[in-house]
Amino acid sequence: MTNTTDTVKEVDYEQPQRETAAGAAVCATKHAWARVPAEPAPAERAALKDKIRRLLREKNAVMVSHYYVHPDLQDLAEETGGLVSDSLEMARFGRDHTAQTLVVSGVRFMGETAKILSPEKRVLMPDLDATCSLDLGCPVDEFSAFCDAHPDRTVVVYANTSAAVKARADWLVTSSCALEIVSALKDKGHKILWAPDRHLGGYIQRETGADMLMWGGSCIVHDEFKAFELKALMKEHPAARVLVHPESPADVVALADAVGSTSAILKAAHEMEAQEFIVATDSGMMHKLRTLNPGKLFLEAPTAGNSATCKSCAHCPWMAMNCLADVARVLETGANEVHVDPALGLRARIPIDRMLAFTAALKGGRDAGSLVPLIGAA
Numbered sequence: 001m002t003n004t005t006d007t008v009k010e011v012d013y014e015q016p017q018r019e020t021a022a023g024a025a026v027c028a029t030k031h032a033w034a035r036v037p038a039e040p041a042p043a044e045r046a047a048l049k050d051k052i053r054r055l056l057r058e059k060n061a062v063m064v065s066h067y068y069v070h071p072d073l074q075d076l077a078e079e080t081g082g083l084v085s086d087s088l089e090m091a092r093f094g095r096d097h098t099a100q101t102l103v104v105s106g107v108r109f110m111g112e113t114a115k116i117l118s119p120e121k122r123v124l125m126p127d128l129d130a131t132c133s134l135d136l137g138c139p140v141d142e143f144s145a146f147c148d149a150h151p152d153r154t155v156v157v158y159a160n161t162s163a164a165v166k167a168r169a170d171w172l173v174t175s176s177c178a179l180e181i182v183s184a185l186k187d188k189g190h191k192i193l194w195a196p197d198r199h200l201g202g203y204i205q206r207e208t209g210a211d212m213l214m215w216g217g218s219c220i221v222h223d224e225f226k227a228f229e230l231k232a233l234m235k236e237h238p239a240a241r242v243l244v245h246p247e248s249p250a251d252v253v254a255l256a257d258a259v260g261s262t263s264a265i266l267k268a269a270h271e272m273e274a275q276e277f278i279v280a281t282d283s284g285m286m287h288k289l290r291t292l293n294p295g296k297l298f299l300e301a302p303t304a305g306n307s308a309t310c311k312s313c314a315h316c317p318w319m320a321m322n323c324l325a326d327v328a329r330v331l332e333t334g335a336n337e338v339h340v341d342p343a344l345g346l347r348a349r350i351p352i353d354r355m356l357a358f359t360a361a362l363k364g365g366r367d368a369g370s371l372v373p374l375i376g377a378a
């Protein structure tokens with residue numbers, strides 16, 4: 001919901017399109033928008049937090065927030081018994097929690113995934129228009145045609161997709177588990193059709209050697225990190241270690257001391273002995289990194305420079321749409337409930353459940369190669 005004090009930001013993103021005759025991929029630039037909520041004044045901010053704490057108790061609700069949303073929504077989730085995490089753990093937590101209402105602060109696909117896994121629960125989001133360039137850039141009709149053209153391939157999609165695209169997939173992955181799942185599929189002889197993020201797909205392909213045919217989408221935030229400018233910053237901070245999310249371009253990933261999901265970045269920052277880090281992921285992560293590592297210095301990897309377009313300036317415009325006022329409003333009124341067609345949800349749940357079973361088995365100490373019953377031969 002747009003208030004009079006909010007502003008609107010125009011956002012360009014890439015949508016890959018397949019030319020059927022030659023089979024070549026081309027990208028079209030598309031336009032979207034994101035609302036920029038006004039920051040509340042200190043007194044209003046405190047009052048909104050109190051209201052949310054009360055409403056969570058009254059409504060038997062729990063907050064599930066992503067690392068990239070406003071620090072207030074991260075802190076409030078943790079303080080009230082909810083969760084701040086990556087999309088894999090958000091999905092698992094929402095499914096397993098006893099609360100009947102989940103308030104998901106993040107982007108649309110996260111709310112949809114929560115609803116698919118907990119169809120009996122009420123899932124609310126601060127803003128249903130909070131989307132993702134990867135989701136927008138992978139419309140189901142085009143993607144289905146791409147899958148139909150390659151029936152010999154196992155379809156692996158990233159979590160950042162619509163319920164309809166998930167329903168077309170054999171496997172779902174997040175950046176926390178993509179390497180292990182693709183590697184296990186490769187070992188069983190599967191050729192892979194991957195969507196939608198080309199940088200993450202490229203990283204997985206380089207690491208595993210799997211045969212992967214790519215959809216060419218990208219994240220508008222991570223796509224903007226610049227290797228040339230990153231090298232210059234590394235020269236200024238020679239002791240700094242570089243932590244990179246694999247949605248970043250390959251030349252940025254090549255400069256990393258550690259590559260991984262948001263959770264992996266947090267773990268690396270905690271475990272490495274270095275006192276300085278340069279971080280190539282959404283700047284929303286800085287809150288958690290700094291809170292958990294008070295003695296360490298965290299610098300944002302550059303998105304500016306000679307070739308900069310600065311569509312996002314390292315902060316997702318759609319994650320930024322989540323705000324305290326809307327969390328309070330949806331809890332109070334029940335507005336912004338996420339709905340997923342039940343039949344579509346049942347189909348979309350299959351690849352999600354496979355991923356959750358696979359990662360639970362890995363967590364339980366089984367190595368990826370032993371998870372044969374979950375994979376099946378090509």
Ligand code: SF4
Pocket residue numbers: 068107131132133134160219220221222282316317318319
């Ligand atoms: S940061 Fe990138 S991948 Fe994440 S929601 Fe925003 S656009 Fe999508």
